[in-house]
Amino acid sequence: MWHIAKRELYDNLNSLRFALATVLILALMLTNAIVYLREHPARAQAYHNAAANATKTVEARSTSLYRLAAEGPGDLHKAPSPLRFCAEGDEAFLPTHAGGSNFFPGIANVRPIWRMIYPQETPHLFNIRPDFTTLDWAFIVGYVLSFIALLFTFDSISGELERGTLRLTLANPIPRHIVLVGKFLGAFISVNIPFAVAVLMNLLLISTSDAVQLNAEAWGRLGILSGIVILYACLFIALGLLISAAVRESGVSLVVLLLIWVSFVIFIPNTLASIGSRTSVPIAYMEFWSRRIQLGNEAREAYRDKYGDSQTPPPVHVLGEYVTSEAEAYERFNEAYLKQQIEQGKRARAIIRISPTAITQRLFESFAGTGFERHLQFIENVQRYAREYREFVIDTDRADPESLHVVGIQEGMSQKPVNPKAIPKFKDTLSLNRDFNTASTDLLLLVLFLMVIASGAYLAFVRLEI
Amino acid sequence: MMLTLIRRELLDNLMTFRFAVAVFIMLFLVVANTAVLIKDYERRLAGHKTEVQKSRKYMLDGKTYSVGELNIDRPPNPLSIFNAGLDKRLGNEIWVYYGHVPTLWDAEKHSSQNPFMNILSSIDIVFIFEGVLSLLALIFAYDTLAGEYERGTLRLVLTHPVSRGYILVAKYISAMVCLLVPLLMSLILAMFLLTTSASFSLSMPDFLRIGGIIFASIAYLSVFYLIGMLISAMTRRTSTALMLSMFVWGFLVLVYPNMIVAVIQPSNPPEERRASVHNHIKQIWEEFERERKQFLATDRHLEGDPYGNMRWRGGYNFEHFQDKASVLQHYYYAGAEIDGFHEEPESQALHVQNYHRFLVPLIIDTAERTWRIREPVLEELFILPATIDRAWLRLSPTGIYDVATQALAGTDLQGMQDFFTAVQQHRQSVIDYYYDKNAFGSRQWFSADKETVDWRTLPQFIFQRSDISLNVQRALPDLFLLLTLNIVLFIGVFLIFVRREV
Numbered sequence: 005m006w007h008i009a010k011r012e013l014y015d016n017l018n019s020l021r022f023a024l025a026t027v028l029i030l031a032l033m034l035t036n037a038i039v040y041l042r043e044h045p046a047r048a049q050a051y052h053n054a055a056a057n058a059t060k061t062v063e064a065r066s067t068s069l070y071r072l073a074a075e076g077p078g079d080l081h082k083a084p085s086p087l088r089f090c091a092e093g094d095e096a097f098l099p100t101h102a103g104g105s106n107f108f109p110g111i112a113n114v115r116p117i118w119r120m121i122y123p124q125e126t127p128h129l130f131n132i133r134p135d136f137t138t139l140d141w142a143f144i145v146g147y148v149l150s151f152i153a154l155l156f157t158f159d160s161i162s163g164e165l166e167r168g169t170l171r172l173t174l175a176n177p178i179p180r181h182i183v184l185v186g187k188f189l190g191a192f193i194s195v196n197i198p199f200a201v202a203v204l205m206n207l208l209l210i211s212t213s214d215a216v217q218l219n220a221e222a223w224g225r226l227g228i229l230s231g232i233v234i235l236y237a238c239l240f241i242a243l244g245l246l247i248s249a250a251v252r253e254s255g256v257s258l259v260v261l262l263l264i265w266v267s268f269v270i271f272i273p274n275t276l277a278s279i280g281s282r283t284s285v286p287i288a289y290m291e292f293w294s295r296r297i298q299l300g301n302e303a304r305e306a307y308r309d310k311y312g313d314s315q316t317p318p319p320v321h322v323l324g325e326y327v328t329s330e331a332e333a334y335e336r337f338n339e340a341y342l343k344q345q346i347e348q349g350k351r352a353r354a355i356i357r358i359s360p361t362a363i364t365q366r367l368f369e370s371f372a373g374t375g376f377e378r379h380l381q382f383i384e385n386v387q388r389y390a391r392e393y394r395e396f397v398i399d400t401d402r403a404d405p406e407s408l409h410v411v412g413i414q415e416g417m418s419q420k421p422v423n424p425k426a427i428p429k430f431k432d433t434l435s436l437n438r439d440f441n442t443a444s445t446d447l448l449l450l451v452l453f454l455m456v457i458a459s460g461a462y463l464a465f466v467r468l469e470i
Numbered sequence: 471m472m473l474t475l476i477r478r479e480l481l482d483n484l485m486t487f488r489f490a491v492a493v494f495i496m497l498f499l500v501v502a503n504t505a506v507l508i509k510d511y512e513r514r515l516a517g518h519k520t521e522v523q524k525s526r527k528y529m530l531d532g533k534t535y536s537v538g539e540l541n542i543d544r545p546p547n548p549l550s551i552f553n554a555g556l557d558k559r560l561g562n563e564i565w566v567y568y569g570h571v572p573t574l575w576d577a578e579k580h581s582s583q584n585p586f587m588n589i590l591s592s593i594d595i596v597f598i599f600e601g602v603l604s605l606l607a608l609i610f611a612y613d614t615l616a617g618e619y620e621r622g623t624l625r626l627v628l629t630h631p632v633s634r635g636y637i638l639v640a641k642y643i644s645a646m647v648c649l650l651v652p653l654l655m656s657l658i659l660a661m662f663l664l665t666t667s668a669s670f671s672l673s674m675p676d677f678l679r680i681g682g683i684i685f686a687s688i689a690y691l692s693v694f695y696l697i698g699m700l701i702s703a704m705t706r707r708t709s710t711a712l713m714l715s716m717f718v719w720g721f722l723v724l725v726y727p728n729m730i731v732a733v734i735q736p737s738n739p740p741e742e743r744r745a746s747v748h749n750h751i752k753q754i755w756e757e758f759e760r761e762r763k764q765f766l767a768t769d770r771h772l773e774g775d776p777y778g779n780m781r782w783r784g785g786y787n788f789e790h791f792q793d794k795a796s797v798l799q800h801y802y803y804a805g806a807e808i809d810g811f812h813e814e815p816e817s818q819a820l821h822v823q824n825y826h827r828f829l830v831p832l833i834i835d836t837a838e839r840t841w842r843i844r845e846p847v848l849e850e851l852f853i854l855p856a857t858i859d860r861a862w863l864r865l866s867p868t869g870i871y872d873v874a875t876q877a878l879a880g881t882d883l884q885g886m887q888d889f890f891t892a893v894q895q896h897r898q899s900v901i902d903y904y905y906d907k908n909a910f911g912s913r914q915w916f917s918a919d920k921e922t923v924d925w926r927t928l929p930q931f932i933f934q935r936s937d938i939s940l941n942v943q944r945a946l947p948d949l950f951l952l953l954t955l956n957i958v959l960f961i962g963v964f965l966i967f968v969r970r971e972v
Contacts, residue, residue, distance in 0.1 A: 019713075020710055021717070024713065024714075024717040025717075028720060028721065028725065031725070031729070032725060032729070035729050038733070039732045094588070098585060098586075098588075124585060129559075129560060129577065130574065130575040130797055130852060132556060132560070132574075132852055132856045132883055133855065134869075135555075135559070136731040138728070143728070148724065148725070151716075151720055155716055254709075255487075255613075256488070259487065260491070262605060262609070263495050266495060266499070266602055267495075267499075270593070270601060271502075274592060274593045275502065275503055275592065275593060278509075278510060278592050279506060282509075290520070345585070346586060348584055349584065349587065376586060379586075
């Protein structure tokens with residue numbers, strides 16, 4: 005078997021395609037590193053500044069507990085992933101922050117309190133540069149590596165069959181599956197050598213640069229990503245062997261492989277999603293918006309009906325009740341809508357999983373900490389922080405015996421100054437555990453794909469008549 | 471002789487498996503995508519229509535001139551199905567305010583869609599052609615010379631008294647005919663889908679534009695076929711030719727267009743430039759603010775706050791600066807809608823009217839002044855880098871084809887600019903209308919207590935997509951580039967083939 009693998013390897017290493025593949029992948033990986041090193045420091049700096057500003061804003065509000073309770077924690081920013089060179093994840097199209105706001109209509113003499121707002125707007129509306137796909141690892145692996153894997157394998161059986169050398173090989177006392185495994189190994193090594201060289205160069209550039217520091221977790225994630233690359237490359241090599249054995253003619257085998265490649269790599273990930281998004285459409289934004297306004301109006305009217313006519317203001321706890329319930333209802337409504345939107349996004353992304361390329365793209369995003377799933381983690385972090393922040397306000401208020409414990413009303417809250425350092429800080433953390441959880445289905449699917457195609461290749465080769 | 475050659479080549483090509491695959495894949499991809507794209511277009515059109523109705527309603531709801539919400543929605547371009555270009559990407563809602571000249575950098579996206587849907591890419595018909603047509607052309611071409619050489623049939627053919635040029639032309643024509651079959655079949659099916667969809671109303675010029683796109687596609691197809699032929703003529707083995715073609719394809723189609731845009735620094739003039747211009751604009755507005763304050767100080771009835779001395783019953787007023795430094799947006803935004811007064815403040819109202827008669831022309835004037843500064847800088851900050859990007863893209867035939875079809879479909883930058891120019895003209899006509907009606911000095915400018923504004927007489931916004939001749943004119947340089955490339959490649963193939971030893 006090693007003999008066969010070695011033979012294949014020598015064959016491949018001396019070929020034109022090996023040289024071309026090496027040059028192509030190397031150029032792509034170097035571009036990737038250069039672009040990343042150019043852009044990432046600015047991105048990290050922008051996040052750093054925004055986060056520092058946000059902290060300052062909150063600390064400025066710590067003059068009184070009421071201000072903290074009414075104005076909220078301000079904007080919460082999403083931390084950029086240091087592994088963005090692995091998968092860009094269309095981060096440019098996702099919101100970069102969420103935040104608390106209290107700019108809403110109030111009632112007589114009482115200002116409303118903050119609630120969480122999830123931005124709707126699409127950033128970069130004025131980007132008029134040509135449309136292009138970012139050259140991240142996901143693209144290089146998903147598109148280019150798969151293409152190269154097919155080019156290495158399309159003739160590995162049919163070519164030998166045509167030249168008659170396969171007959172010669174099989175005349176030796178070796179079982180067929182050994183021949184197949186040998187061929188597989190040969191192709192696998194020759195596809196992975198250029199890629200490994202390119203990845204090492206890429207990582208070398210990134211790790212030697214002072215601008216970016218990758219920590220141990222990031223390296224662990226890179227290791228997982230390399231594993232995924234290997235799985236994905238195996239899949240396409242197995243596919244190449246399968247078609248090569250099934251079709252018997254190199255020319256035809258290449259055409260069939262390219263057909264499959266175009267459909268699964270280009271077509272399905274790009275087009276099927278928009279079909280999938282129709283299954284679970286959230287209510288129209290305008291409708292949501294007007295319903296939300298109505299919600300506020302109803303709350304205010306209910307209040308006016310009860311207390312609007314009396315000359316003396318209602319007791320503090322009534323006002324407190326009003327502001328908290330109004331903000332809560334608003335936020336609940338917002339979150340319900342956000343949930344609908346997320347649901348639609350999930351459905352759209354689920355349907356494209358019939359393509360291994362789309363699965364790999366998702367896996368890359370999961371482990372690189374970018375894209376949709378990462379945004380969901382950010383939203384979870386934001387919601388957790390909002391709870392923490394509210395609890396902090398309530399607890400601080402409780403600690404003051406002089407307070408009336410009515411949150412959201414100036415007179416009802418503790419008048420003591422708040423220690424700005426005690427306010428909880430927002431941390432946008434990523435958990436590798438959770439990433440594994442979301443990725444496990446995709447990983448299993450990818451393995452399943454590989455097993456089906458590999459056994460197909462085996463059957464096709466064993467039953468091949470020479 | 472020529473005909474015999476062509477017939478032979480044609481039969482050779484038509485009876486192959488790859489021809490069947492070519493037809494199948496083109497039909498499948500184009501039809502499936504067109505169906506998706508039509509649905510997408512219908513959705514966008516429906517969104518546009520609701521938006522138009524909504525903004526009409528908002529406009530009619532405004533009781534005073536100064537709070538008139540004049541929103542204009544950009545209709546989706548039906549030809550974005552062929553090449554989406556910037557049509558989906560840029561903002562489609564623009565607000566016409568007398569105190570600010572609207573540009574594409576001020577536009578917003580209407581009734582914001584689900585932000586999680588933005589991450590889903592969609593591909594248009596030209597994108598399919600870019601990728602698949604070129605691949606098919608190379609698959610047809612790689613063995614056309616090298617294969618015959620390998621099999622020895624080339625020698626046989628050349629023993630006949632045929633010139634080598636004839637052989638090349640025959641091969642070229644027959645292969646192009648074969649490749650045109652899937653191209654035209656898929657396009658005809660796509661057009662069939664388009665015409666059966668109720669929401670599409672394609673005019674005659676639109677069909678001509680589509681014709682132009684088809685022409686560009688054929689030229690593009692031919693470029694790649696000739697590249698394949700060139701490779702085939704240079705190499706002596708089909709397998710080498712094939713590998714070279716595939717990698718050339720990968721580089722020209724898959725890698726180069728994405729790589730070049732990523733690599734060239736979005737030649738951002740230093741941030742200081744943006745900041746200094748923004749400050750300049752701000753200064754002009756500060757000057758305006760001083761003048762305004764001065765005016766208020768001279769009139770003792772106003773005493774610094776025109777609305778402060780009136781006792782009004784309901785309504786609202788606002789005045790503040792809007793600012794968005796990233797696109798050099800800075801302007802003064804003011805308006806009032808007062809429902810009624812507690813006591814008849816006739817003299818006071820006259821003073822406020824007087825104030826507006828002074829203020830609004832000043833705002834318009836200042837907006838013009840800042841626009842003269844802002845326009846060239848926007849050009850420098852945004853349009854120039856985008857133009858440079860596109861120039862670099864043209865080094866790959868795929869880039870040329872993309873730019874040419876965008877220009878033909880009207881979804882390129884200039885096509886988008888047409889819309890915003892129309893909006894700017896509309897703003898001018900609204901201002902003229904205000905002047906005609908003497909709206910600034912009228913009571914309806916800020917108060918709705920006596921009569922409200924009749925918005926129905928306001929000039930309507932009409933946008934016609936640019937004339938087809940203009941589209942063609944914009945696409946012409948790139949079409950010429952494609953044709954020149956064809957000729958150069960053909961001459962190259964010819965020279966190599968003629969000098970080749972068999």
